[in-house]
Amino acid sequence: MSEREVLSVTPGTDEYVWTFGGAAPVARIRPGTVLEVFTEDCFAGRVRGTGDLVSEVCDFPFLNPQTGPFYVEGAEPGDTLAVHFVSIEPARDWGASSTVPLFGALTSTHTTATLQPALPERVWIWDLDRDRRICRFSAADSDHTVELPMDPMHGTVGVAPANLEVRSALVPDAHGGNMDTPEMRAGVTCFLGVNVEGALFSLGDGHARQGEGETCGVAVETAMNSVVIVDLIKGAATPWPRLESDSHLMSTGSARPLEDAFRIAQLDLVQWVSGASGMSELDAYQLLSQAVESPLANVCDVNYTSVAKVRKSWLPATSPAYGGAHARLREAAARYRG
């Protein structure tokens, strides 16, 4: 592998995009390019203190700004984009979270519609101690404080959707998008099926950490300085976003009701493992039924996202996924970091 091209992108205030599909590329890149990107938080940086209520300071639908899209040369429908997360580092020493009226899992919403009034709107500012890798919570109604480990991730990673569609950056679906899984952390490779020429990859929505399910609808939102390597795997289709870490294979599904998201992810993992190992689908179904972890990603977005996750060492010897792309990208990341 020759020396990689490196592209640094820090969008200006007006240079973010709010959709997957439908936006002109910010740059054309060759497969293998290292992207050093700044991503703004999901509030477009407008929530800076406990007085900045989302309903007052944010400008709908201009939420969840994405950095990109990047046109990947040579990418065509039927190919797969391999996006390796080299690093994801909070760009500020604070993150913001909030209740948002009629949004979240423990409130009625515009979709799960009731006659009840919304929960109170409230903002929490979390301190991010980047040296100690700590997120500190301060309660609003009492003097409790709690320290949780920092575990930075990108909530939103995706490509232009299929079927001629343009989707809001708030939506997770087969093109990726706002999946909000804590598994999207540094060291992981995300595989995304290409739907349009150039793929049109974007990312955003950094979280200093997030619980599984993103129950209140909002994580510890912060701007990020992230490094990703974007590679292209020709001739390999990927029906739903997949992730690979050094230890695990993961499939995702995004749908409602939540059992459909679960079904999509589990079926994809059965078929992925069956295809890679040569086991029959029924055998893979049996094995994974006993081996799978099923961490929820979000139960608050336009579609809910479920992850099916299996330890690679628990699978029979299989050909490495996507021809060993993850291992190659790990090495490239090591070289990049020098």
Added chain:
Amino acid sequence: MSEREVLSVTPGTDEYVWTFGGAAPVARIRPGTVLEVFTEDCFAGRVRGTGDLVSEVCDFPFLNPQTGPFYVEGAEPGDTLAVHFVSIEPARDWGASSTVPLFGALTSTHTTATLQPALPERVWIWDLDRDRRICRFSAADSDHTVELPMDPMHGTVGVAPANLEVRSALVPDAHGGNMDTPEMRAGVTCFLGVNVEGALFSLGDGHARQGEGETCGVAVETAMNSVVIVDLIKGAATPWPRLESDSHLMSTGSARPLEDAFRIAQLDLVQWVSGASGMSELDAYQLLSQAVESPLANVCDVNYTSVAKVRKSWLPATSPAYGGAHARLREAAARYRG
């Protein structure tokens, strides 16, 4: 604490029960009693080889036999039963799993009803190497074998339901029952709200291991020799089954669609943590949204079961749950084991 009473129960073939509620107690026990029980597998022991198809050898509705019920003296509605799992040990050196026609997450069912024929019915026998703590899978359609760690658990743990009902042992709901969560392992205390006098506690459905979601509907089913201590907490209500381990608090919810199971578990954990810590519910909602793990239990039973789980060390200093019942039972378990 005085010397504990110990009661050993190995039911005869005709002495299992098939429901929660509606069955006469097998014994009356005092709070604090140690139960040494044998539980038969969910097939009532009838699936012993790959030729034993569930639809042929099992006798519906006589599935999922329970050992019990135990009448706990002094237990009344409004109290909580604390069931501590001292040990859960496979009673055989094999376990059975199976596809069951129109049952499981990746097939249509009698409820998610379609015109498609059922998947093929097939049985897998897993070898259980109890010394090495290993479950060995052998594929049916190829010669693949895989070893997974043994992680024994009880799929079904519960009390008589409220509302004058009698529920099949296949059902998980607010009374517990067939929750099928891998978190129900040795070392954990399960808290169950009492609905009728004597509580009428039963358990069964041992799994040598199970994936999260029990995707195909059936785990590595095996008979178990288990030891539990059954204690009573007077005057403390428990709306949905809760679990406590040395490291975590867990709430469960069982419902359909799956997002409702998620909501129940998450709301219960918010209210549990809020009550124990003195934080407001909104603050607990925020904190848990960033801290919670949400491992699925089953996505195949009459109700689906979701678990909300939080590390105790990540909570503000709180009064111990149920007055420190888990810690006390841990000590009692240590004394029992000698």
Added chain:
Amino acid sequence: MSEREVLSVTPGTDEYVWTFGGAAPVARIRPGTVLEVFTEDCFAGRVRGTGDLVSEVCDFPFLNPQTGPFYVEGAEPGDTLAVHFVSIEPARDWGASSTVPLFGALTSTHTTATLQPALPERVWIWDLDRDRRICRFSAADSDHTVELPMDPMHGTVGVAPANLEVRSALVPDAHGGNMDTPEMRAGVTCFLGVNVEGALFSLGDGHARQGEGETCGVAVETAMNSVVIVDLIKGAATPWPRLESDSHLMSTGSARPLEDAFRIAQLDLVQWVSGASGMSELDAYQLLSQAVESPLANVCDVNYTSVAKVRKSWLPATSPAYGGAHARLREAAARYRG
């Protein structure tokens, strides 16, 4: 057909039952018996004015009292009970409706659990003008009044459930129960699969009228004087409750999420029509996809209930359902009325 036996039953205050299954029969009847029954309203008659809040005057779980159960001689699992509604007449000149805290479709509930407070609790008393067949609504917060046609029905009709279970009278499922469909009106025959010896038929929950879906969770609840003929069809199984009127065949499904209730009802109607007409299932699927009406019954109970309904004159000439039971019972009803 010989002269029918007629049995009149008006339960005393303590003689109602609150479950399907689990209660001793109030009487043994021969197939073909005419039952003249009084049924109390779902509040056990305790909501009599706008000051009678359900949460204050009702005694949970003693809600939805049923008249019965009736042991039908000769009924065995695998048979079908045919219950023909001769007449359903309000026993009072008023009916009551209410919001109930955390119950109904446009509020969060104990299952669709949120952190929001419940809607205000409020009772409406409807005037029933039995001569003019009118239900008169009077608004609580303004002086609006509206007259709607009376359309009396039974919300709850069922037999003892299968699988050794006892279910609350608030639950609709394969045994019938609290289906809450406005189609359960006079002139209709309801077919219920028998699960236990004697079938153990009960009914209750009269509604002077109800919208489709029972949105707020409560209809215009009133006591009823009803006449039903209970017949037995040997050797014919019925998987889910079915209804037949002079003009339509109807199947029901009760499940969550609502699309599963829809699927159950539609699949049953496809299979019913296919079996009766000799058309293939795929042909019946196609025909019914263009012919079916799908009125919702309830979207508020423990399971939601969906109805699939097709005009008999739109079907190919088929053998009459259940050997013409509906027509025979219509004639018997005419003779009874004299």
Added chain:
Amino acid sequence: MSEREVLSVTPGTDEYVWTFGGAAPVARIRPGTVLEVFTEDCFAGRVRGTGDLVSEVCDFPFLNPQTGPFYVEGAEPGDTLAVHFVSIEPARDWGASSTVPLFGALTSTHTTATLQPALPERVWIWDLDRDRRICRFSAADSDHTVELPMDPMHGTVGVAPANLEVRSALVPDAHGGNMDTPEMRAGVTCFLGVNVEGALFSLGDGHARQGEGETCGVAVETAMNSVVIVDLIKGAATPWPRLESDSHLMSTGSARPLEDAFRIAQLDLVQWVSGASGMSELDAYQLLSQAVESPLANVCDVNYTSVAKVRKSWLPATSPAYGGAHARLREAAARYRG
């Protein structure tokens, strides 16, 4: 009202659009314009006989062609488009229906994903006797034939969506689109909230008739010659598509699971009636709970669609919806027909 402008549009083969939003207007029209349009069937006219399997002759994603979009002068976000259906007449003497692999309510799908194979793919050609207003079904596997009344409708009617999105014409949502409700027939006015300048109205997907729920996923699909009057109501927002007939008001909701579609439609009707009548929301909730009809539209598309429908004569005297737009458009339709 001055003489109306009349615009006739019959798209060429390459002039259909496949999305709502994202397509250039075919024409700019003034509010009040009469559109005489030809719409192609959902198969783009490619299924012409029982040998034309959808998976073979159709060119995904080029399904469900729409005629339009029409830019309505003066339409701005916050306004409402009133689309009155003057007539909907089949343009051919046959219609086509089909099973489509992994699509429909009684099959697993790409979303309700299972390991089962798809149902057999099959096409039915229905004869349309336009003089007798009859659709004739001929069974594929037997010689059964059935005649059903013709009841022409448009499955797909909508405007460009909000939130910068472009949605496939197969999707129903708040912008309208593929709602597939049989209520969208001649004589009805459909109200659609405007999301972008010019509204960008399109329609298509004619059905000679359709059952409620569109169970198999496909209606009696045919090309249509339709006449609609497109009017603009300034300053009136419409959150979800509404319909008004001479007798009824109707709200729609499109979501998954189906109970959420139900909730949206019922809540919108409660708020619509409350706003128009001056009754409180709780009073409207109570009244509609007893008065509403809830016919399902589709239970097969990307979102499911539920309709809440109330007889206008059952409401208290209210100011006419949208200032009497429906009545005015009815009169305009009468003048157009001469």
